[in-house]
Amino acid sequence: MNAVPTSSQSTAETLTVGAAARRLGIAAPTLRSWERRYGLSPSARSTGGHRRYSLEDLAKLKAMLGLVNQGVPTAEAAASVRDRIYPASSPSVTSATSVAEGTRGRQHAVPAATPPGRSLTRSKPEPGKLTDLFAIANSMDSDRLTHEVARSLDRSGAVEAWTSRLMPLLVEVGDQWERTGACVEVEHLASDAVAGGLRYHTRRAVERFKPNESERPVVLACLEREDHALPLLALAAAMAERAIRVRTLGAATPVSSLSTAVRRIRPAAVFIWSSAPETADLDALRTLARTRPAYSLVVGGPGWRALGKPDGWVASLADAVSALESAVRP
Known part of the structure; x- marks a missing residue:
């Protein structure tokens, strides 16, 4: 088993996926999923050429975890930390405000935790909002979810709907499956509904705009x-x-x-x-x-x-x- 470096060891030392996951207190499949879904790849290499997490990579992942633990959606937290440099000794990001600052100015990025002009305590969710879609997916109502996906696309257009609602929905149901080891049927249902809604929207757009x-x-x-x-x-x-x-x-x-x-x-x-x-x-x-x-x-x-x-x-x-x-x- 590879030893996990301590803070007193050289930052040149690196961690396997398993060792990095243990240090972070998460499952190794979750760490691999973050690499696949959000591009949070290990940046170092072992002497044999295998990819390894550096302590700088670990600091970035700790910053992301800090945001997730405060309730920031996983996709937003990843978008905030992904392109930043985190020295091994640097403190983690600790507030949802940092997500808003990190994503501000990046056109069509995953939206900030609280978009301007919207209340955290809004009582009536907007049609097609992520929380609504997630609840419908978990209720296993495929017809309604497909309808809501198509409705969101029609209201917002493909770029906005995909970036702010559909892609985060798929990430959330995937994370739910990884956390619980169950609910894979929800992930399949959500993927099918999103695919169906996108295909329906595409057909309507072709008929309407006539390429x-x-x-x-x-x-x-x-x-x-x-x-x-x-x-x-x-x-x-x-x-x-x-x-x-x-x-x-x-x-x-x-x-x-x-x-x-x-x-x-x-x-x-x-x-x-x-x-x-x-x-x-x-x-x-x-x-x-x-x-x-x-x-x-x-x-x-x-x-x-x-x-x-x-x-x-x-x-x-x-x-x-x-x-x-x-x-x-x-």
Whole structure:
């Protein structure tokens, strides 16, 4: 068993996933989930090349835990600490105000704990609010949840609804499953409802805005080892709202199949999503077929972030929409 470094030891020493989880007082699967969902990846390497958590990484995770323990939603806490530098000896973030300050100014980031002008004690929740959606998911009312997802998309648009309600909902039900070891059926139901609502919204947007058939489309895909394709559905919905044609290949697409599709479609842009480092493949990007006219290659998700944010990387759904729209309509 690896020894857990003490505060008097060198900050060059690192921790395995299990050791870091024990130090934080959480389960190792939870720590792995935070890496996958929020991009909180270990930054160090062992002498054998295995990824390890540094004490600086641990300080960042402790800051996140401090916020979560005060009631800040996990996604907001992660967004607040993710891109900050936390020296190993620095104090943890200790207030929900820090989340608001950390996310302020980042367009379409996860919203602050208390948006301006809204009361913490609001008695009547807004339609489609996260707490409502979470309660409906736990009641196992799939039809109502799908309806509320579609209603939220219609009211707010794909980017806002996904960023502030749908993605946090999926994170919350996933965290519930990891905390309790049960309720996996709620996670499946919520994922299906979000997917159904996004597809319905996309169909309505296509009918309403009628994409220009003379414009080159965009292709949305995941590489072969990536099974989490819901963000592609959110992006497709946002593209449909902008009357841009989309060809969604979905999850687990081999690069050879993606190359064949690109040659046939001749898109203006290709977007590739990765939720974790093991599903991001820089070599696959290099072998992807090129066409004339050329297309823009855009990548998004925590997996690409962990590989150093390659060319074309975007940090948010809003940034992905902007990059793809610019490629179609330069």
